């Protein structure tokens with residue numbers, strides 16, 4: 001039982017490390033892009049903060065995240081899994097907004 005627990009723990013740790021690594025890489029890219037915007041296009045940190053607050057409020061709640069309502073299939077009107085662009089009920093391909101999360 002202890003071996004199984006260790007194997008599962010190692011798998012979970014491996015996935016967490018991968019997520020952390022991807023997150024760190026994404027943060028580096030974001031910071032690099034922001035530095036380019038400031039240096040080459042004269043944007044300010046204040047402007048970025050203002051835009052982040054505006055985006056945060058897209059769902060009506062200022063809480064540091066945006067929780068949009070679930071997507072409905074336009075063919076059968078059932079709720080679609082957020083990670084998919086295909087309806088699991090009728091097979092309809094959903095024309096997703098590329099910024100939807």
Ligand SMILES: [Zn+2]
Nearest residue numbers: 073076087090
């Ligand atoms: Zn459907």
